[in-house]
Amino acid sequence: MILQKAKYFLKEALNSLWQFKIRHVFSLTIICLSFVIVGVFLSLSNNLRFRARELSKNLMVVFYLHKDLTASERGLIEDEIRHSPLVDSVRAVGPEEASEKFIEDFPELKDILLNLNINPFPPSIEASLKDPGLPTEKIIQFIAEVKKNSGVEDVQFNREWAEKIRSLGRLTEAIGFFLGGILVLASFFIVSNVIKLNVLARKSEIEILRLVGATNTFIRIPFLLEGMILGVAGSCLSLLVVFFLIKLFPLYLGSSLGALQEIVGFRYLTQTQVLALIFGGGCVGFLGSLSSLARFLRM
């Protein structure tokens, strides 16, 4: 019996979707666009967070040295770093190696580098730390000790980068939720108005149902289902769009991003995020219909 009723409600909802297809395509597009915005920003945020995590895993401090240091002076600094209880391993990177790495990462900038006629990269020492969970203060103290050496010109500590990237990830997510939220709210009102139009278009049918003794729930369920189907279809469509955007965007950009491609290399949404977006779509559709029915199908 329940199955029969469910079949009837679904049939009614699908009939209505088909009957008023133009306005439904319009609302579907808006829902889809809203969720595409959320999806793209979520994907960007996922990527930035992943990069931040990767950076944190390989906790490293890079000491850039003066170009004119002698080999023995470099050796002294390297020894000092190596003997620190915080350091796991040390690797000296010469200007040539740094230059090669740069060309490898940014091939399109190769000509600029070659035209300089000098190698702008200083020698450096990369120190991998023993414990990724070390408190930042301890590491900063260690850096300060090493920096006392006049041969050390600059220091790059990737935890700061990781923190920055993580913050950027959070910011991206927040922007996504803000922009997406506004559009999702717009979708809510559009679904609500589309269902309102459907209710008005089917006024005589509703009247007949009421006269033959239909309960309010019986009349409302097909409209609620209609909204939910719209919402779920819109969000599923948006997931498809996001998927293709992620696949196609890097192809469009080609190799122009160089090493940055690694950083902004798009990752798809997690399973939880996919399910949350589909559920969110269903909720937007359901609540949109409900608000419309509460106002226009009061019995």
Added chain:
Amino acid sequence: MIELYHVWKQYQKPLWALSDVNLSVTKGEFCFITGPSGSGKSTLLKAIYREVIPTEGQIIIAGKNIQRIPDHKICAIRRQMGIVFQDFRLLFHKRVFDNVAIALRVLGTHPRDMKRKTFIALRMVNLQQRLWDYPSQLSYGEQQRVAIARAIVNNPLILLADEPTGNLDPDLAHEIFGLFRVINKQGTTVIICTHDKELIRRFGGRVLYLHEGKLHEKDIG
């Protein structure tokens, strides 16, 4: 079956659509309500199926005071009634079968019973051959017979008809009234609003006359 006590209805001051209407219709009665246009016939029927709420007075249907029933439970009262309108009120995008079966569907009737009962109702109005047609493919008389089939498909205690032959020619009107008589003979209380005196005279029964909202018993013969 239907009792009205001092029922008054005012839509707009100072006119009264119903003015101190007292009525008692017993089970199985065949009853006409007649009167000129704007006399309050439709308002009286609407008050019985609680489409309008009287300004004053009480309406008792099958022992229940329908004014005391909350809005969301009024469907239970309407399930005991069949209603036929002058404009048929059919769903033109649904087939004849679905138009009739809708009254059973809202009750949650099993599909097997629904098919059987719908077929019986359509056979009664002699439309069993047009089961899968759309209302637009039917004549006016046939459309009204579909509306009657929908009204009787769940064996209602009361059948209310508001100008059911207003759009039909005299022969079709006669045929429709004949159908109401048959339904009445099966035990259903029938109340028909009409101003067709010729048909009232031909079919007989109790006649109530409404004039400016006041109800009087009348002998048409």
